[in-house]
Amino acid sequence: MPNIASVLKAEIARLARKEPRLETNGLRKAVTGYRSEIAALKRRIEQLERQTRRTSKAAISVGKPMEDDAGSPKHRFSAKGFAMHRARLGLSAAEYGRLLGVSGLSVYKWEGGQVHPRASYLPAIATVRKMGKREAASKLEALQA
Template sequence: MPNIAAVLKDEIARIARKEVRAQTEDFKKSSAQYRAHIAALRRRIDDLERQLKRAGKVAARDNPAPAEEDDASTPRRFSATRLASQRQKLGLSAADFATLLGVSGQSVYKWEHGESRPRSKQLEAIAELRGIGKREAAARLAKLQDS
């Protein structure tokens, strides 16, 4: 006949396993659901990335960007000290420089002193004046003043 202590010990172990199994069963179920949900989300991300890549290739193939548009869309940097030095290099007053740009003399003054910043259209006009010399600047200014 088995020892009563051994039988009692086995019964306690069996009941403990049953209780632990009941308590951990909910966690196992929810963990399996979370893993399935994560896997579905990963598959969806992969599909969306493939679609995005495909759409980018189609867009690049259908609309090749001309070089002229790249120059216009290039963001321009602005420096107040460079603007002042450019104006002085051309030998122009703030008012004359403003006339060439199509803005007021006060705007040029504020740009040079860092009180404001030119808009993108004005930055393009400043960039166009970068490549001209004193004679061409004077000719353009005379032409604008005569008009």
């Protein structure tokens, strides 16, 4: 017959392993549920962010009026059109820059699309874009004098 003390010790050890397992099973199930809820919320957030980006792009592409709130016209800039106009006038980048009040390097970089001109230069660019060859040449002479 086995020793009662060893049997009792074995039973206590078995129950000691079994009890915490029973108590933690409920917690494990709760944690699993929370993780799945968090994953679902993350997917929903990503979906809403994509939808927001799509609608904001659509709103931009619909078009904005070419005038801001102050009533002054907004000017657009195209590097290709800028370069073509300078070529039509037959001016160097430095001469074109003098007309605008900037350096020739700025004109070169604007034409290449490396940089966009600041908003403060856009009205001057629009003014020069309206000039013809003769008018641009006379304006350059006046600036040199």
